[in-house]
Amino acid sequence: MTETVLAVLNQPSREAAAHDPAADAFTYEAPLGTNLQVQDLGIIRGDGVFETITVVDGRPQALEAHLDRFVRSARMLDLPLPDLDAWRRAVEAVCAELDPVHEAFAKTVMTRGVEGSDRPTGWVYAAASGDSTPARTQGISVVTLDRGYRHDVERTSPWLLQGAKSLSYAVNMAALREAVRRGADDALFVSSDGYVLEGTRANLVMAVGGRLVTPRTDIGILAGTTQADVFRFAEAEGIETAYELVTMADLRAADALWLVSSVRQAAPIRLVNGDEQAMDLDLTEQMNEFLLSRES
Numbered sequence: 001m002t003e004t005v006l007a008v009l010n011q012p013s014r015e016a017a018a019h020d021p022a023a024d025a026f027t028y029e030a031p032l033g034t035n036l037q038v039q040d041l042g043i044i045r046g047d048g049v050f051e052t053i054t055v056v057d058g059r060p061q062a063l064e065a066h067l068d069r070f071v072r073s074a075r076m077l078d079l080p081l082p083d084l085d086a087w088r089r090a091v092e093a094v095c096a097e098l099d100p101v102h103e104a105f106a107k108t109v110m111t112r113g114v115e116g117s118d119r120p121t122g123w124v125y126a127a128a129s130g131d132s133t134p135a136r137t138q139g140i141s142v143v144t145l146d147r148g149y150r151h152d153v154e155r156t157s158p159w160l161l162q163g164a165k166s167l168s169y170a171v172n173m174a175a176l177r178e179a180v181r182r183g184a185d186d187a188l189f190v191s192s193d194g195y196v197l198e199g200t201r202a203n204l205v206m207a208v209g210g211r212l213v214t215p216r217t218d219i220g221i222l223a224g225t226t227q228a229d230v231f232r233f234a235e236a237e238g239i240e241t242a243y244e245l246v247t248m249a250d251l252r253a254a255d256a257l258w259l260v261s262s263v264r265q266a267a268p269i270r271l272v273n274g275d276e277q278a279m280d281l282d283l284t285e286q287m288n289e290f291l292l293s294r295e296s
Contacts, residue, residue: 004127005094006031009087012110012122013080019119026090028097031125040121042111046168048121049073054226054262054291055095055104055126061294062262063091065225069165070108076164080120082110087124094126103129103292105263111167132264136288139270139279140185140259142199144248145175151191151245154220162220172200184271186259188251195219196246202261203227204246206254207280211240213254219245226260226291233290256280258287265291 007026011018029035042048051066067084074081091106098104106126113120154162161168179187179200188204189197196215198204203224206213212234217223231241244250251257257269257277266287268279 009122048111141271202259
């Protein structure tokens with residue numbers, strides 16, 4: 001049985017030399033084998049970018065949107081730009097190799113490579129997803145945590161790489177652990193000047209007076225591929241959508257809240273800082289049916 005698949009790219013970027021000029025575009029490797037050097041900058045400095053792509057019945061979803069963001073993140077980190085043809089082929093190949101399951105994921109990772117080599121490291125890993133049914137149908141609880149930055153940090157301090165999907169996720173994971181310590185499932189970041197940002201690994205969507213609203217993407221948060229598709233669903237249903245600055249008062253006044261992301265999809269929020277939040281489970285079901293039927 002093929003429960004996990006790993007493809008290692010020989011030349012992740014055409015702007016850098018191949019690891020082996022005579023080798024194929026990518027090779028399948030044992031996922032638990034020795035595949036990275038200890039001096040790879042992705043390991044020792046978190047210097048790289050990644051994407052996690054939902055796979056439904058062997059089909060990678062929103063693949064082009066993920067690849068576009070992969071390139072944007074690489075550009076923000078001054079990495080060699082990914083060869084999208086090579087990455088697309090590798091993603092499709094690992095999805096085809098994986099045992100048939102209804103929901104899986106494929107993760108693309110590109111690092112700056114071994115220090116001094118000037119050759120990025122790249123791989124695609126695929127595996128079956130965990131069961132997100134409870135989160136989608138029963139809701140999740142969140143706590144709000146101070147991100148420690150103003151909402152305009154992307155403009156004032158671009159070197160902090162807010163808005164890039166980089167491998168530097170230690171802060172996000174620390175926030176998730178803090179949420180669990182407080183009895184919640186996830187955290188929702190708030191800027192130091194009081195604006196609601198994003199979850200540790202997801203975007204916020206709010207129902208407000210018949211509209212769907214999400215925080216603006218120019219305030220140091222990651223532009224979400226799943227959030228964009230939720231808005232595409234809403235617009236097809238005649239629901240107005242908007243990107244706005246969101247305050248804690250706006251959050252408390254919302255008719256319903258969701259954290260939306262690849263793999264988990266749309267998870268309604270049932271508790272915020274221990275306070276009950278109304279959920280729209282019918283709309284949630286419609287969102288998830290749409291998200292799980294997307295084409296690439």
